[in-house]
Amino acid sequence: MxxxxxxxxxxxxxxxxxxxxxxxxxxxxxxxxxxxxxxxxxxxxxxxxxxxxxxxxxxxxxxxxxxxxxxxxxxxxxxxxxxxxxxxxxxxxNLQSNVFSEETFNTSNEEAMLVKKYQxxxxxxxxxxxxxxxxxxxxxxxxxxxxxxxxxxxxxxxxxxxxxxxxxxxxxxxxxxxxxxxxxxxxxxxxxxxxxxxxxxxxxxxxxxxxxxxxxxxxxxKEPKLRIAEIAVTNTKNIDNKYKFNFLYDMKNAFVEGFYLIQRILVGLVTVWPIVLIVVIGFYFYRKNKSNNRIQQRKEQNSAS
Structure with a gap:
């Protein structure tokens, strides 16, 4: 149809x-x-x-x-x-700005200038x-x-x-x-x-x-040439440096972390105590057997002389 x-x-x-x-x-x-x-x-x-x-x-x-x-x-x-x-x-x-480059220039310890080139x-x-x-x-x-x-x-x-x-x-x-x-x-x-x-x-x-x-x-x-935009921003690099490292605070944290590390090691040893016990017993019998062998060798040497 x-x-x-x-x-x-x-x-x-x-x-x-x-x-x-x-x-x-x-x-x-x-x-x-x-x-x-x-x-x-x-x-x-x-x-x-x-x-x-x-x-x-x-x-x-x-x-x-x-x-x-x-x-x-x-x-x-x-x-x-x-x-x-x-x-x-x-x-x-659909209006939009195409950014071709942007760079930040620090102007003081607290301030900086963000420069954008766009079209x-x-x-x-x-x-x-x-x-x-x-x-x-x-x-x-x-x-x-x-x-x-x-x-x-x-x-x-x-x-x-x-x-x-x-x-x-x-x-x-x-x-x-x-x-x-x-x-x-x-x-x-x-x-x-x-x-x-x-x-x-x-x-x-x-x-x-x-x-x-x-x-x-x-x-x-579109516009025939690139435009420049200058935007005042915070000097983030200086802020990062300001709080990047604190000696006393980090020393205290390192001491506490070391103490916690020891605790974790002890807890780990307690957790694997059966393995530790087997190793200790095995080492004991190994030393005992080795000692008996030395005594037997001395007896044989004495009887031969």
Whole structure:
């Protein structure tokens, strides 16, 4: 029961409503997006793709900007505020500082200075009303020190919208045919599959309608050179040296530990007393046997002489 339109990408399966038999059909006008951007307000150095309007055409627009700015944090807050002012929203923002080196310099017995060399960057993704895309790209351009790259895409999805409309009619007709069948297990399965297709199409419709209304802009910004951060900290090396060794305290502990060592040795000997006893008895008989052998040898020598 699955049809080929389900295999299409949700991003390109542009959507004209496939509603249930009781809801009626949607038309292409349901997905028309206002393109009344004021071209005069858009800087000339912004690609015409961002503000392009073609009669009877529908475009999903996206942009990707990679640039260097003077201050990443200031640029981030400014861009995020601009997004809100233009009626958009931020979906991702990952600001971080990459530390390349850090070193501590002692300035006194108690104080030191931690010096870090770092570079700040941020990866941002925003959704901006499509009619405001050109204006927003102009705002981004005003923040740059150096533009590494900028990509603007306008995907023509007019044919996909028409295809989705035709598929909607087909699914509606299929649903009407299913209702006329005699109720049995096969009818239930076909009805379930048809409803599943309808749900997927409606989900795709909402997704594409959203992509038509809002353009996605991915922004990567970083600072061109390393920054230096000087942070006052405690002189830990001097503190370590101060408490590293205490002669009287360590001598007292050594004496106590030595006393405990003797106790542990005595306890150990008591624990193995059977082995000690066997060794003592064995040594006693060994000495006694050796002494008897010497006496016997002397007697033999005396009798021989």
């Amino acid at each position: 699955k049809t080929t339109y389900i295999k299409l990408s949700i991003a390109t399966a542009l959507l004209l409503g496939i509603y249930s038999c009781k809801k009626g059909e949607a038309t292409a006008s349901d997905y028309e997006v206002s393109a009344s951007a004021d071209s005069a307000a858009v800087s000339k150095d912004i690609s015409s793709v961002a503000i392009m309007k073609v009669k009877d055409k529908q475009f999903i627009k996206t942009a990707n900007v990679n640039m260097e700015v003077k201050d990443v944090y200031e640029a981030t807050t400014s861009l995020e505020k601009s997004v809100q002012d233009l009626g958009g929203f931020v979906t991702h923002s 700040t960057e941020n990866t941002i993704q925003v959704r901006i009303p499509t009619e405001k895309l050109g204006e927003f790209l102009t705002l981004i351009n005003s923040k740059k020190l150096f533009l590494n790259s900028r990509v603007i895409n306008a995907e023509d999805v007019t044919a996909s919208i028409k295809y989705a409309e035709l598929e909607g009619k087909r699914i509606k007709k299929t649903g009407e045919n299913i209702t006329q069948l005699k109720t049995n297990k096969d009818k239930v399965n076909m009805s379930d599959e048809n409803m599943s297709e309808e749900n997927q199409q409606q989900l795709a419709n909402m997704d594409v309608a959203d992509n038509l209304r809002y353009s996605t802009v991915d922004i990567y910004i």
